[in-house]
Amino acid sequence: MTDTITPPSELRGTKVRLTPLQIENIHRHFEWNNDPELNRMDTEVPYVEERFGAFKQRFESMLRPSFTNVDLEIHAIDGPLIGVVHIADINRHNQHCLVGLTIGDRDYWGKGYGREALALVLQYCFETLGMHRVSAETFEYNAAWQRLVEGMGFTHEGTERDYLQRDDQYWDKHIYGLLRPTYEAMDLPELPDTSSAAT
Numbered sequence: 001m002t003d004t005i006t007p008p009s010e011l012r013g014t015k016v017r018l019t020p021l022q023i024e025n026i027h028r029h030f031e032w033n034n035d036p037e038l039n040r041m042d043t044e045v046p047y048v049e050e051r052f053g054a055f056k057q058r059f060e061s062m063l064r065p066s067f068t069n070v071d072l073e074i075h076a077i078d079g080p081l082i083g084v085v086h087i088a089d090i091n092r093h094n095q096h097c098l099v100g101l102t103i104g105d106r107d108y109w110g111k112g113y114g115r116e117a118l119a120l121v122l123q124y125c126f127e128t129l130g131m132h133r134v135s136a137e138t139f140e141y142n143a144a145w146q147r148l149v150e151g152m153g154f155t156h157e158g159t160e161r162d163y164l165q166r167d168d169q170y171w172d173k174h175i176y177g178l179l180r181p182t183y184e185a186m187d188l189p190e191l192p193d194t195s196s197a198a199t
């Protein structure tokens with residue numbers, strides 16, 4: 001497989017549905033992009049407020065099909081846009097990728113939306129993209145993401161000590177991996193079949 005990856009038109013669960021990024025939602029994405037607390041949780045890039053023009057260019061490039069990345073919006077089922085998913089470093093030869101997700105709308109934190117979004121992403125990665133391994137990374141202060149990936153069967157594989165410098169101190173980065181046999185043995189709640197989604 002050497003073609004670019006066409007994002008799925010929709011991955012639908014019971015609480016959330018995931019869709020491709022949509023240009024009409026750019027202002028919501030821009031708001032989350034410039035949120036220092038979200039930046040602290042979901043990226044190692046130091047927070048710098050980005051100008052709209054620069055963000056727009058980046059966002060437009062994310063709308064184009066890529067060989068290595070799939071970016072999706074998270075919508076509450078029949079409701080508003082609440083977050084974003086990044087599937088990155090997709091390596092189709094070795095069948096691995098890296099996932100991250102952000103529920104940008106804080107009203108939706110701690111209510112199971114992240115968990116179902118991750119379940120849909122894993123289903124897509126393993127069953128549609130044909131991955132053998134999905135990785136996730138987190139900083140030591142991000143208890144929610146750690147708990148979420150551990151609860152979804154990921155194994156803590158290692159720690160990069162003092163990886164991140166933030167708040168005048170160093171923080172560890174934890175590396176997690178989920179392999180296909182573990183995923184297949186998991187007793188996840190039944191999700192609608194997304195295997196017809198295009199790759």
Ligand SMILES: CC(C)(COP(=O)(O)OP(=O)(O)OC[C@H]1O[C@@H](n2cnc3c(N)ncnc32)[C@H](O)[C@@H]1OP(=O)(O)O)[C@@H](O)C(=O)NCCC(=O)NCCS
Nearest residue numbers: 041042100101102103109110111112113114115143144145
């Ligand atoms: C991390 C994040 C995606 C979790 O999504 P969520 O919808 O709030 O989480 P859920 O309600 O689905 O809960 C998932 C698990 O995390 C736990 N959790 C949620 N918020 C938590 C918190 N603040 N502290 C500790 N655990 C927490 C829940 O208890 C649950 O674990 P359990 O099933 O063992 O009880 C969300 O908080 C978020 O977007 N944070 C900011 C961005 C970020 O950190 N992204 C991850 C790195 S890319």
